[in-house]
Amino acid sequence: MKENSEGKFLNKKVVMTALKGAFLKLDPRYMINNTVMFIVEIGCFISLLFTIAPSSLINIGEGRVFNGIIFLILFITLLFANFAESIAEGKGKAQADSLKQSKKDAKANLLNAKGEITVIDASELKQYDIVICSAGDIIPGDGEVIEGIASVDESAITGESAPVLKQAGSDFSSVTGGTRVVSDTLKIKILVNQGESFLDKMIGLVEGASRQKTPNEIALEVLLITLTAIFIIVTISLYFIGNYVNVKIGMASLIALLVCLIPTTIGGLLSSIGIAGMNRAVSFNVIAMSGKAVEACGDVSTIILDKTGTITYGNRLAADFVPVGDHTKEDVIKAAAMSSLMDETPEGTSVVVLAEKLGFKEEATKYIDAEIIEFSAENRMSGMILNDGTAYRKGAGDSIKELVESEKGSIPCNLEKEITDISLLGGTPLVVAVNNDIVGVIYLKDTVKEGLRERFERLRSMGIKTIMCTGDNPLTAKTIAKEAGVDAYIAEAKPEDKIEAIKEEQSQGKLVAMTGDGTNDAPALAQADVGIAMNSGTMAAKEAANMIDLDSNPTKIIEIVEIGKQLLITRGALTTFSIANDVAKYFAVLPAIFAASIPSMNTLNIMGLSSSNSAIVSALIFNAVIIPALIPIAMKGVKYRSASIDSILTRNLLVYGLGGCIVPFIAIKVIDMIITPLLSVLGIL
Known part of the structure; x- marks a missing residue:
């Protein structure tokens, strides 16, 4: 119950933070980074001015109420767009807050040149300082184990509860600040200064502070800016065309028309898609050093x-038992299993497991008094000698052959062939002998x-x-x-x-x-x-x-590639939907505006919108509400399916392109039916 209430609190906290961020991002100095939405903000400001002081010269036929409605809808559109980005950033900040707990009030046992230990705050550590960490201590900074071997709990970073082994001089000598030593003691050399640690980088990245626009984002923004510039020219042209055919289009209507035509949907969601892509990687326990890295995966x-x-698993495991000479497979199974009963190596354990699958049954406790032959680089064999003198051995072919010959045994004529065949398959042959009799070969292979x-x-x-x-x-x-x-x-x-x-x-x-x-x-x-x-x-x-x-799982690269592809597909799908929306809104609104003065345009007003004002307000409302409606898709991402580029493009056009054309017609008509009575009461129908 506690976990659920904490989860709800976290969600509520993220939403409240995002709402606050939506208002703070209205600062023009921030909004100018998003050209499309900055144009919307300028239009919103102009609408506010004409609401306060309508101009009969420019704002012909439109009064304060209509201007105020346009201003309000544009203001809400800006908030929705900023909320989409803030909610994505909020999830990252929530993850960052949990990471910051790992750094809070950390102490360090600093070892000086005289071998004396001084307890200091972890924030005072410098690069190349030496610290001692014992069981229960939090590792105060990123570094390398230079002495000792110990288990380290990395759950604060990875979420994985199982501790990992850290050892000096191995590929597992690297330690991360904020993790905890579970057993034994480590001497660690700190390799970074404070503020430059892996944990600091993680916090900065998931908070979004270090996120830079990716090349694809920049290219798409250039396209959106180009489309916006074209539609500005089109909108200005419509004003003069309207004057020519005696259709008076006011400033608020022009602004609303421009906002409906420019790609505000993708403009409002573009940043959140990129941030959400990095968040998906983080939730998958992968830290991307930049949005470019996630995008490149796609x-x-x-x-x-x-x-x-x-x-492969990295350990050569038993795959088969091959008899030689006059022996049967059952002979090899028993001899191999007996030689491995006390062998706790992965190879030895795998021999017993495979033998048991093939019917061997014997309790190791029965042979607790037997003499164990430990493997060494000199003898290159292991096994067990029973109390009655029976010796079971397995090992390298030349070592076993040399032993058997020294004990006056014979070498089966097909032994070399079986050894060669296993080697040709890429396996490792282990020869098995009982006393001075070679019974067969164990086929060890690196298991895929x-x-x-x-x-x-x-x-x-x-x-x-x-x-x-x-x-x-x-x-x-x-x-x-x-x-x-x-x-x-x-x-x-x-x-x-x-x-x-x-x-x-x-x-x-x-x-x-x-x-x-x-x-x-x-x-x-x-x-x-x-x-x-x-x-x-x-x-x-x-x-x-x-x-x-x-998680240190090398095969995760496959899922990481899919995360990158999902990011690219999501951006492409929502861009397709946005542009299709713009086209649909264009054909929904323009006929209604010109129908009053050009009756023949009524044939294009296929939705039968009540008036030009209701058409503009309906389209503008749809333009605003579609942004939060698409936030779940931007955050979760469009599901990736393995398919060719042509198939993905076709699916995008059918689902998001066609859907982007149909949805506005239906939604704008429904909104028009709902708001017409209200506009009629306000006298601006």
Whole structure:
């Protein structure tokens, strides 16, 4: 119950903040950044002037009441447009407030050159200071573990409750300020000054303070400004055309007509669409360093993926048991399982799991007194020797063969063939022996994650090419690539090979995305158009990337691409709807204005609007209310479906283009029927 009431309070708080922001954004110094809505504000101000002091020279046939109605509707239109942007920003600010709690009143155990510890405020820390963090301490700033190993709770940043292991000298040595040490002690070198931490950047980004207009937004704004300029010329021309045919169009009507014709719908929603796109990424636990990064995801045509941890689980697991000599598969299953009963490595556990699936049943507790053969770099084998002297061993082929020969055993004639066949498949062969008798081979393979083939197929349908990078030999790389369903692979890849692969794709005019977590990935992340660093990775990787996955899930790149595409499709859909709206309003209003003096224009007044004044007011009201009506679509985004560009364009035209033409005719007619009695009472019908 508490959670629900907090959620409602948060929603109410966001809405109230957005309402306040809608009024504050009326400042012309802010509004000038949105040319279309700035034109509306100028029209609103002029309407107010003519409401206060109507001019018989310019405002022929229109009085204070009509001017006041036009002013009021334009004012509400501005508030709705500002509210759309403020509600998007408000969601970001709510997320920022929760992040700020992680920084509040943090302390640091500063270690000086003499080895003495002084407790200071975290805000006093400087770059390269050394701090000590023990269990229960909040890590005071971004840094790198230089000594120790400990579990760290990163839920304040990622929302994931499971702690992660941080260790000096590994790819998981990077720590983030605001996270909490759960166990043991870490010595940490602070790598940033206060105000420059990852958490500070997150807060700035989700608040929208650091959001800059993307290239696509700028291009669309240029188009909207061009359309606005054209419609200003058209509206001015209509005034003189009206005079020529004895139709007196007042200033308020001209302003209303201009506002109905210019693309106010998309002009009012454009900024909120961009902010909402970044918010969707944040809600997906991805921090985008700019709106440009999110937008670029939608245009990505090549994705470069590491094999280990991304395409495969990273551990070689048992896939099959192969008998050799005169032995049966059941012999191999039992010998392999017995050699692995006390082996707690992922490989050993997988052998027992697979054996149990195939019918092996034995309790490990029965052999607690058995002698355990631990794996080492010298013996390259592991296993167990029972109390009765029976020895079960598994290990590298040459090690097992050498042991068997030393104990006067024989080597099965087909052993080498089975070892070679497994190697050709890209697997790892482990030879299994009972005493001095080799019974078979365990086929270990790097297991491809479930569902990846289908996901890569989905990317292919979007026109996106997938390239797998791996340090494995070409044969293993080919096998994994075929099983996963990627389009291409790079075997025995070094860091410079990744950069070359990115440059090669970019030279063909493609946008490239890649994931990485290590320091050696940093150059490639910087070269890629969309570089996604893992939060668990090194500081160098996070600094080089333009997106950070807080969950450290490399396969999330597929969803990130879809978020970018959803942003572009949403903007395109609402732009199509807005322009279609303008066309419909044009044909709805103009015939009603000219019908009084040109009777033949009545044939075009297909909706039978009551008068020119009711037509103008109805169209203007529709123009205002359509903005908040579309806010949910701008915030949630148009649902993305895997399809070709032609299919998406056709769907946009049918749904949003045709809908944008039909909806205004219906809505304006309904509004006209509702307001006609009121306008009649006011004497301005």
